Structure formats: C-alpha cells, structure tokens
Amino acid sequence: MVHIEIGRQQRPFKFGFNAIDIFCSRRNVSIAEFGERLAEIAKGSATPGELRDIIYAGLAGGALSNGQPISFTNYEVGDWLDELPQGELAKMMESLSQSVAAKDKKKLPKEPKTDRN
Numbered sequence: 001m002v003h004i005e006i007g008r009q010q011r012p013f014k015f016g017f018n019a020i021d022i023f024c025s026r027r028n029v030s031i032a033e034f035g036e037r038l039a040e041i042a043k044g045s046a047t048p049g050e051l052r053d054i055i056y057a058g059l060a061g062g063a064l065s066n067g068q069p070i071s072f073t074n075y076e077v078g079d080w081l082d083e084l085p086q087g088e089l090a091k092m093m094e095s096l097s098q099s100v101a102a103k104d105k106k107k108l109p110k111e112p113k114t115d116r117n
Contacts, residue, residue, distance in 0.1 A: 007080040012062030019061030
C-alpha cells in the first residue's frame with residue numbers, strides 16, 4: 001500500500017484482490033477481461049474512464065483496508081485526476097503493476113507425494 005496525494009489530501013492506495021473486484025464489478029468484466037484491460041492500461045491504450053475507474057478501485061481498496069469508508073465517487077476521482085500533483089499518477093501505476101506482478105508470481109505449494117499402497 002502506498003499513500004497518494006489526491007483530492008487535496010493523502011489517501012491510501014492499495015491495488016489487491018478487493019480493488020480488482022471493485023473494478024470488475026463497476027466495469028462488469030470477468031477476471032480474464034480484467035487482465036486484458038490491464039494490459040491495455042499499461043500500454044496507454046485505456047479509455048479515460050477505465051483509467052479513472054482503476055484508480056478509483058485502488059483508492060477504494062486502500063480506504064477499506066484501512067477501515068475507512070469509501071467517501072468519494074469515481075466522478076470525484078476524475079476531478080482529482082485533473083489536479084493531480086506531478087509524480088502521483090506514476091506512483092499509483094507503479095503500485096498497481098507491482099501488485100499484479102506479485103499475484104502472478106504466487107503459486108500454490110505442491111502437495112507432498114505420499115505412498116498410500
């Protein structure tokens with residue numbers, strides 16, 4: 001989790017499973033489609049609404065992880081992005097890419113072989 005200066009205050013930004021769920025629910029996409037959209041976002045080919053919604057999801061995920069209510073809308077996030085201090089968008093995108101890369105590296109441990117005969 002990182003803290004981002006957005007909306008004239010420091011806010012927690014966490015892009016984990018909860019944020020992915022928020023994004024997928026808002027956009028009505030599957031987890032597979034999320035992966036495709038994330039690739040487009042990373043290439044700079046996302047729509048403005050997708051970029052806004054992915055940032056909203058990370059901010060909402062950060063708020064919920066800190067026990068705070070989601071006290072903003074995705075439209076407010078869009079307004080905040082208009083006034084975002086330099087470097088803060090890069091910080092959010094780095095957090096997002098690290099989070100997703102970490103999930104890709106996680107593997108379930110292999111079950112030990114047993115001889116049941």
